[in-house]
Amino acid sequence: MGHHFELRKDVELAATPEQVWEAIATGPGIDSWFMGRTEVEPGEGGRTRLTMAGHVEESTITAWEPGKRLADRTEPAPDGTFMAMEYLIEGRDQGSTTLRLVQSGVLGDDWETEYEAMGIGWDMYLGTLAAYLAHFPGRTATPVSAFRPGVGGADRVWPVVAEALGVAGPLAEGQRVRCTVAGLPPIEGVVDLAGLPTYVGVRTGDALYRFLHSGADRGDALVLGHHVFAPGQDPARAERAWQDWLAALPVG
Incomplete structure (x- = not known):
């Protein structure tokens, strides 16, 4: 019903x-x-x-x-x-x-x-x-998505994400982020959203990066939903790069 x-x-x-x-x-x-x-x-x-x-x-x-x-x-x-x-x-x-x-x-x-x-x-x-x-007033973004199911739960995935983002300790708003994704420009920014254990956001000078854990009842997935404002983006290339980044995380 x-x-x-x-x-x-x-x-x-x-x-x-x-x-x-x-x-x-x-x-x-x-x-x-x-x-x-x-x-x-x-x-x-x-x-x-x-x-x-x-x-x-x-x-x-x-x-x-x-x-x-x-x-x-x-x-x-x-x-x-x-x-x-x-x-x-x-x-x-x-x-x-x-x-x-x-x-x-x-x-x-x-x-x-x-x-x-x-x-x-x-x-x-x-x-x-x-x-x-x-x-980013007056600008529009290229959306970039990636998905990895079965990441081992929020307690497991967020410390691994924090390490991949160059953050020591628990993720919190205001922390500086430095991250490398193979095939893409280096990422340097700040944590601007921290709704743990569900989501984390990172803002840079040309992008909003969003990381979401779906929860154990919804596939135990880490979902990336990024918005890149830099010109000349190749969405397919960026999504492959982020999918490879997800696959390399030591979780699951």
């Missing part, structure tokens, strides 16, 4: 309502802070398509008010499950904006685990949205 749910999140953004709209209502904007790759057909009745790890999820836009409100909804699955999203944009003083997110719908039998994962995931993605708008 399906379970109805509603999840609400607010975030304060150092951007104008127009900048926030570009970030949440266009494919290149969404690709600069969210998972996978997104296409958007603008306007009410248009379609959005999210492609992640070969899976495509489509939604229909149910509200389109530029600079104010965006909503979409998936079609119900045979078991009755569906997902609906609503973004409400409210301008503030000095060019800042409050973004209110409401996610609702029907989840399946494992709804408690899925609900908890969504709540934590949104903390990471909205933190990434805030970083994008604060540090």
Whole structure:
């Protein structure tokens, strides 16, 4: 039997309502802070398509008010499950904006685990949205993804990731990061998100790197969802390099 749910999140953004709209209502904007790759057909009745790890999820836009409100909804699955999203944009003083997110719908039998994962995931993605708008305004990113299942649990994987990132001790916001990925330029930055045991973010001068542990009930996977703002990127080459980096981690 399906379970109805509603999840609400607010975030304060150092951007104008127009900048926030570009970030949440266009494919290149969404690709600069969210998972996978997104296409958007603008306007009410248009379609959005999210492609992640070969899976495509489509939604229909149910509200389109530029600079104010965006909503979409998936079609119900045979078991009755569906997902609906609503973004409400409210301008503030000095060019800042409050973004209110409401996610609702029907989840399946494992709804408690899925609900908890969504709540934590949104903390990471909205933190990434805030970083994008604060540090890379007017730019768009090339999304880079990689995935490794069965990494041995959060207690095992995060110390290994910390060592690979050149961090001594537990990962925490503000720590300096130095990392080498074969075939890519050296990475030097700072930990800007630390939502352990679930996620860690690193910001550099030209990228937002995101590392997410799915949890034992969701494949025990380490998932990379990076956003690279440097020009001239080759996404396939970058994804191969990061997949090789994942494969070389001494976990699992």
